[in-house]
Every structure is written in structure tokens, then in C-alpha cells.
Amino acid sequence: MMKNILRIQKWMHKMDMHILPLSVLRSFVKSLLPFLEAYFSSLIISMIVDNRLDSGTLYFYLLCMVGSYIVKELLVVITTYFIDIRSEKIMLKMDKEVHLKALHLDYETLENPESLQMIQRAKEAQNAMGGVDVWFNYTSSYLENIFMVIFSLAVVTDLLLKVQTFTDMSFISILTSWIGSILIIVSIVVNLAVQAKMNAMSNSAQMELTNINIIFNRQYNYLDKIISRDYDFGKVIRLYNMQDMLKEKLEEKFQNSSKGYTRIFKKTGKILGTSLFLAAILNLVLYLVVLARAFAKLFPVGQIVLYVQSLLKLSDGLGGVGIYHSALITQCECFQTYLEFLELDSMQQLGSIHIEKRSDHEYQIEFENVSFHYPGSEEYALKNVNYTFDLHKKLAVVGPNGAGKTTFIKLLCRLYEPSEGIIKLNGIPINKYSFTEYIKILSVVFQDFQLFAFPLAHNVASSKLYEEDRVISTLTKVDIIERISQMKDGLDTYLYKHNHEGVEVSGGEAQKIAIARALYKDGSYVVLDEPTAALDPISEYEIYKNFDDMVKDKTSIYISHRMSSCRFCDHILVFDQGSIIEEGTHDSLLDEKGKYYEMWEAQAMYYR
Template sequence: MAQTSDKAGQTFAHYWKQNLRAWGMWYRQSPGFFASTLLSSAGGGLAPYLTIWLSAQIISELAGGRDARRLAFWAALTVGVTALLALANGALNRWQEYERSRLSAVRFRPLADKMLTLDYAQMDCQEVQDLYSQIGQNDNWGGYGLYQTLQLFPYFCKGAVQVLGGIGFTLPLFLTDLPADSPLSFLNSPLALVAVLTAMVLVVVLSSLCDGKATLMLTKEAETFTFGNRIFGFYGFRLVGDRKRAGDLRIYQQLKNVGTPLLSDPASLPFFPGSSVSKLSKGRVGLLFGLCQSLTAVMTCAVYLFVCLKSWGGAFDVGLVARYVGSATQLFGGISLLLQTLSKVRVNGNFLDTTFRFLDLPNPMYQGSLTTEKRSDRNYQVEFRDVSFRYPGSDRWALRHVNIRFRIGRRLAVVGPNGSGKTTFIKLLCRLYDPTEGEILLNGIDIRKYRYDEYLALFSVVFQDFKLLALPLGENVAGAADYDRPRAERCLRDAGFGDRLDAMPHGLDTYLYKDLDKEGVDISGGEAQKIAIARALYKDAPFLVLDEPTAALDPIAEAEVYASFDAIAGDKTAIYISHRLSSCKFCDAIAVFDGGAIVQTGRHDDLVADETGLYHKLWQAQAQYYTQ
């Protein structure tokens, strides 16, 4: 669900504070962007005033003495100053664009860094996922959120410079009196000047209010815009361009049969004629934007009228008409730009609230202080002592009263039906979650007392839903750009990937997939699983945990992996989650899970012989397809 409207009770001061916080975050990443923007805005905002002033000198001379030397001087000065300003502003703008492009490349970095540093339990929470998704949707449809503050900063600076410069250049217009005998001498009255200024400022303010109101009305349709982007993104890009869906699309004519009712009815799409956004744009929003432009034109006419009346009345010559008209127009344009920018700050403040609500999420998991003992003998003993666990927000126990101790250097298989608690057991072991009840001990000490990063370093895990990156093969194995190449190659061969490695065009430097390199290679699910196993071996941690390590392998490849795995694991404590009970034969112990509890433990032969046990039932269910 996208963030939509102004929150009740929030003041502009609150939104301005949020905006300043965002600028502070960007400043720490790139001070150069703010320096270049300030200088570029100063140059771009003041350049028109200098050009207007020089042009006024030329016009005054043409309307007065027409001295050739003076005209040549002013003309040469105007050309020279204009050229220098153009060069300086061009260089400053180039610098600013360079700095902006650098920030644009890392626009999502603050959000990504936060997501990576969140406790796993926090990151895995659906509310946090929804909040993160909402931030991305807000940025996608309207650029709202953190990145919008980068867009607003140049406008704010330019508007401020225009206002300050305009006051200096325009102030004499209101301070220069008409001759006493002029029929327009009433314009010298302070009341008349206040009335004129008030009228001009009022027009500018009304114009800015119209623009802000229209923008705010559009942001209230954020959910509609987001839905539209999701439709076009899914049907226009992901669906038709996804090779994995290509077969189904053609065999079942899915896009025609499923997508047609939605895509064939323009009124059902957010941006087509007849939609709510279209009606709004043609109605109130369109009228407000039109009124904004009309009021700007009225203000310009008022400036011309006032300046020309004062010149006609004898307050100044015709040369100053050009100066005052130009500078006053720039001044009120700056006021309008500044007010519109501040209005957008208020609108964007709603979306910043969502962003900072995510960035301010705490990490409630206790971070211990004890260091894990570095043992060359890998003699780490782990014990589950009456451990029970419920996922946050659930009233169902995922694990209940689990008691088990790992024997060092042994192989433990964890088996059981789907949903029996096997993966939850592994997540608790790795301290991705903390137990709801009971405790997990490492060498007799509660694992919550150890430093979190050091405890995680004890485990190499191949999760069932592991991911590989579109990077060179060696970097995928090592998890780093600089790595031990012979070690990475050895791990790949130990994991059964040797033949495929020899066939790769660039060996360890071969890119996986074609996302970043057109010469990248696509790999099968089984090959990807072998690379993931090699990655776990490369880490060389005391505990090796494999969640369905051979699920994507064919029976022959599976047999090869298990035949060599005992030697590969060496002195590590290996834990396997598996549905193929044949893979449990080589394990020293088997823990059978059912309904969140351990219902059986023992070796394969003993468990198969127990005809009343769950393991025997599972074994028979699989074996019948082979024995028949």
C-alpha cells in the first residue's frame, strides 16, 4: 500500500526537519553535490540580473547621449561578462551534474544498508517487507522520498538566490519617487506602494498555492499510480520478457486469456482516458495548474504596468524600464519558485515519514559481548535445551520442547514431513531467531551472550533458497572480489563441479548469467547447488549445514556427492536436512521431526527396523517406488 496523503496534525516545521535530515544524509555521502549546487545556483541566479543591468545601460545610452565610445564600452562589457558567465555556469553545471549522477547511482544505498543490517527476524517480518516495498513504490511512481530531496535542493537554492538578488536590483523601483507635479505622484504614497507590493506578492502566493494544492491532490492518488506501474511493469516487461515464463505463455495463451480483460478495458487502467487520474487531471488538478500559469502571467503584466507608469510619470528613463521589468520578474519568479519548492517539501514530507520509519527500525536482538574461542580442534559443542519457538505474530508453536546435543565432528541428518520444523531448527541454530522458550548453548554458555558476528562465523550454510550473483564464478564461491584462487577451485572440484569448471571459457573469471556480461554462462539448478556447496566449503567454518543439498541433482550426481562428502566435510560437524532418506545412511545420527518436536533419534538401520516409528513409514513410502 503506497503512502498517500498529508498526516493530520503534522506541521510544516516537522516536514522541514525531515527534509533537513535527508539533506544531512546525502551531504555525508557527497559534500561535493551541495557545494556545486550552491555555486551553480548562485551563478545561475545572479547571471540574469547582471545581464539585465548591462542591457539597461546600453538602452539608457541609446535613449540619451548616444555616445559611441560609451556604447562600445557597454556593448563589449556585456559580451565579455555574458561569455564569462556562460563559461563559469557551464563548468559549475557540469560539476553539479557529475555529483548528482554519483548520488543517483547510490540512491537506494541508505535503504539497502539498513535492510542488510537489520536483524534477520526483523527483515523476515511481513510488516517490514511491506514498509520497504512501499518506499520503493513511492520512489517508482513519483520519485518521492529520499531522492526527491536531492531534486528539491537545487530549486530551493536557485529560488533563494533569485529572491536575494531581485531585492537588491528591484528595491530602487519602489524607492524612486515620481516628480511632485506628475499626475501619477500618488504612487509615491507609502500606502500605494504597500498596496502594489501586496497585490504582486498575493498573486505570486496564490499561484504557488494552486501549484502546491494540485500536486498534493495528485499524491493522494499514489495508490492508483502505484497500481498502474505494477500493471505496466508486470505485463509490459517482466511477464513477456521472462524466459522462464515463455513456455507457459505460449502453451496456455496466458497473456490473452488472463491479461485481456484487464488490458482491453482502458478505463480500468490508471493512466488511460476515463480513469480516476485522467478525470482528476482534466478536472480540478488541471484547473489548478492552469490557474497557476494564468496568475503568473497576471503578475508579469502587473509588473510591466507598474514600471511603465513610473517611467511615464518621470521617475526614471526608458533604460531603467528594462532593468526593473527584468529584475522584478526575476524576483517574483524566485519567490514563486521558492514557495513551490517549500510546498513540495511539505508534500514529500509524508513520504519521508515512511522512509524514516523504516530507517529508524531498531534491532531488538541482544548483541552479546563474549568472544567465541578460536579452537584449532574445532571442539565446539552445541546443545538445544528444552527449546520452543513461535514465529512473531503467530500463536502456533513451530518447535516445542526440543532437546538435542551435537557430537563434535559427527554427521547429523534432520528429516521429517514438510512443516515439521526442520528449517526453523536450523534458523535457531544459526541464531537468525532467538528461542521463545528454553536456551541454546555453545560450550555450555547461552549463545545470546556471544558476539553475534563471531557466532555466525562458526557456520557455513547452504539454504534451500540460496542465491548466486551475476558475478564471476570465483567471486561467488569466495563471497569477495579478492580471494584465494587455488582454494576456490579446490572447493568447486570437491563439490563435484570440476568438469563444468574445465569447460568454462574463462575458468573462475567466467561470469554467471548474462546480466552483467554478454559472455556470461547460464547454469542449471544442479550446477548452482554445487557452487553453493563449494561456497560453504570455502568459508571453512566448524559447522557445515546443508538444507536439501542435493534436491536439484539427479540420482547419479547425488550419489557422487554423498560418496565424497564425508571426506569433504573432514573434521567439521555436518548437519543435513533431507527428504531423501537414502542420503541418511552415512550419517552418525538422525533426528526425526514431526509437528515441531523430535519424535525419534538414532542411526538409519535402527530407525528403519522400528516399524512403529515415523522414519520407517517415510522410508517405506520412498523405497516402494524403487523396489517395485
């Protein structure tokens, strides 16, 4: 456990090399001052009791007390100020690191529900139990209590040695002998044991509370999004009168959360009450021993303040070490999740071979006995797929829902690694190539494509830097340039109303922009997954009619449920249950009267 704490501290130090030294300085100053105050107070009291008043010495002691207090307060305020600022900067860095890691994770990892939960927990770790600033407050308190124990032991050891010979069974005699010293040690040990047990119970309850918060925040954030932050849900909510249902779900989340909070607060209240009661009894023993020894004149009366203060600080310090050690361990569990997320491996980053840039687009891709099943599933989505793409040709991939068409394309795009078999580019396994360079040869539009609430030109170019003529050219090819010309800011118009002056685009318009993005990228392979699903028949016809000019000498792949798209293609693959069951031209497959013929006939009425 200590190893984990040190690991987190080392990582925090790497994030900001000054924050830990500042925490140590603050802890040292805060722990030392009470002993200085107690020491000078004991000297002043002893002067008064012994009638040894000396105004010069008295003023000196008072000046030392006040001066040490002022220095301590100034140092604490200054160090706290810088610790808080640096903690906030670390929080921002953590948030940035989570997003950067998520951006560069393998799609396979990102799509995994366990990874999504880890991302959520990594984000929660930044705020769980107060986040980084509380971590350093705990660290400072932990160190402060360690220093307090060290300073206390130096004074308490002196007290334990101030004993007199055991003469009788009187109360004073017992407390002033070595038996009294043993009572002090036993009281401190018992108090420490009780505190440790109570701390363990309290931290268990605190961790339970943190888990409740994580679950509640995740569920509440989703409801908050669909109710007040994502206006796309607004139409459905109102047209289907879902207000009452959502209100009930909100109430349900709050009630479940409230019950959990109440249960835990009752538990921690009992723990705190028990702890305080036992501490009061044990402290009473310490007071009696010190007073008995002062009465027996084993030390000057003024030192009562110093010894009592040191005994209390020793007891508190030992308990505090346990409290903050446990608290840091509890927070470690939160930060461990964060670090584990940052340490997730990315298979995409393993390849290093560069891809030669070719203007002739001669990139040969082939599947060799490729099989694949999704993580957590034993059922194959693809089974023994073998295919070599014909360069500069148009390929149609068809089949019923769940046949494996989109999985076939995801493997081609290296979004997943094959479970079995190998995919090659120009004879070399694609995972040997740099992922960044490999995807440059692919221009893909998936059925569930996404546009961003960024300027239109940035969406098309996938970058803030773009060639205006190329953007206009691709938008013209997909027959949407007239709509763009009507927008207030033209290519600089923001899409969607996530921005104040964004414009809404229809599903068909969005799909055309997505196709324009793929054309702008100028990949050697153009992959369109249901490219015309949101287009009307006339727009669909125009897209396919002009596609020869759009893709030119590139290799193009179309996944579609609309069999009409197949007539524009040179070759057709028919998938069913994860395998290629038929392949050929449109006419040859119709002559076979197999699965393709069956699908064509089912839609033929729409083409006649």
C-alpha cells in the first residue's frame, strides 16, 4: 500500500516538481509551531510560579512566541496559495491527459464497455474525494502528523524518564513511578489501535460513498444531457410526452443516492462518536499522570503545559498518521484507475514501417483466412475470409443485416485486429505499418458517420488548415455547394447549434458533407458504408452517376442494402453469416439465382 502511495507521489512530482517540497515545508512549519508555543509558555509560567520575573526575559519569550506564530501563518498562507494553484494546474493536466489518451486509444479498446467504464472512472478520479488538491492536503496532513510524532516523542521521552521510586500503593506513588510511564505508553497504544480500527471502518464507508457518487454522476449526467444539453432529444421527449417518465427516473436516481448517503453518514457518525468517547477516557489518564508528577515536583510546574501538549500531540499525531495513511490509500484506488487508463496499450502504435506515397494508388490489400470475433463474444463475426482487392475497380459488398459487411471494413481500416489470419498491404502485414500512415490510403464514410460542431471547411478537411479550392471542389462533386452558398459565413459556417450561430443540416446534406470529407482526403481506397442511406432516389442516382469521376483511378468499396448500387460496380461480394458465399458481377450473380438473386428480386419492384 505504501508502494502505491509513493508511486502516486512520484507521478504527482513528475506533473509538478515544486508541489511536494511546498507540502513538506508547510507540514514542517505547522507541526513545529505548537511545540515552540508550548515551550515558551512553560518558561513564562515557571518564571511566574517561581517568582523569578525578569521583564527583559519575559518580553523576549513573548516576542519569540508571537514571532514564531507570525512566521508560521505567513509561510502556511504562502505555501497553501501555491499548492492550490499548482493542484488546479495538475487537475487540468489530468483532464487533458485523459482526453489525449482517449483520442489515441485503439478503436477496439475504446468500443469495449470495460474501457468506457475505465474512462468514466478515470474522469471521476480527478474529482473523487476532492481530487488533486485534497490529495496534497492529505499529504501535507500526513507529513504534518509524522513531524508531530517526532517532535512529541522527544518531549514525551523526557517525561517518561522523570520517575521516582515506587514506595507505596498510593495513587500519587503509582502515577509517579515507572508504572505511570507504562500507563502512558499503554494509553497511547490503545488509543492508536482504536483509531486505526475506526479509520479503517470510516475509509471503507468513504470508498462506498465514492462508488455511489461515480454511479450517480454517470447516470445523472446522461439524464442531464438528454434533458437540458442535447437538443436532438427535445423533439422525441415532447412528441412522445416523455416528461413524466424522465421526471420519475430523475427522482429515482436522487432517492437511491439519498438512501446510500444516509446509510453511510449514520455509519460514519457512530464511528466518530465512539472514537471521541474512547479518546476522552484515554486522555484523562495522560492528564492524571502529568499532574501527579508535577505535584511530586519531578519537574517545574510550567512544564505541565509542554508535557500535556506533547502527550496530546503524540496521541493525535499517531492517530493522524493512521487516518491520513488510510485516506491516501483510499484515494490511491481512484488515482490507480486513472494511471491504469493512461497505461493502456495501443496496438495501433506498434507498427513502424513507412508507406511509400504513390500517385498511381497501387496499394494491394489482401485478406488471408481472416476470422474475427468481438471481445467478450465467442461467436465469429467473420470466418475464413479470403479476398484480394482488384486495384482501380469498384467493389460492392452486400448481404443481410449482421452478415459481417461492416466488420469486414473495420478490419480493413485496422479498427480491429483479426482474431485469426492476416491482412496484407503489398505483401506485408498491415499491423507492421505505421497506423497513421496506413490510414492515409483510406477514405471512409461509415453508415453512422459523425460531423462535428466545427466550421464546415474544418469538417471537410478534417483540419483547421485547408485548401479552399479543394473543399469547394469536393462539395460541388457531391452536389451540395448551392446549399453552402446560402449559408451566412459560407465555408466558415459552424454546423449545428452547439455553437451560438451554427446551422442545422438535414440527414441527406450531412451525408453529402461526409462523402465530401472522404473525397477531400484523397485516399487510394474509398470506402462507403451505406453511402446513400439518407439520400432521396434522385440524389442517390446523381451520386452514383458521378462517382466514376469522383474516385477516378482509385479502388472503391460500397457497402449497401440497396441493390441498385451494385449495377455501378465491377465486382460484388455477397456476405452471409460472416462468410463470403458468392462473388461475381451483377449479371453473373443473377444468373446463379443464389442469395444475391434472392435479394435483388426482393427489391426489384423499386428499380422498375
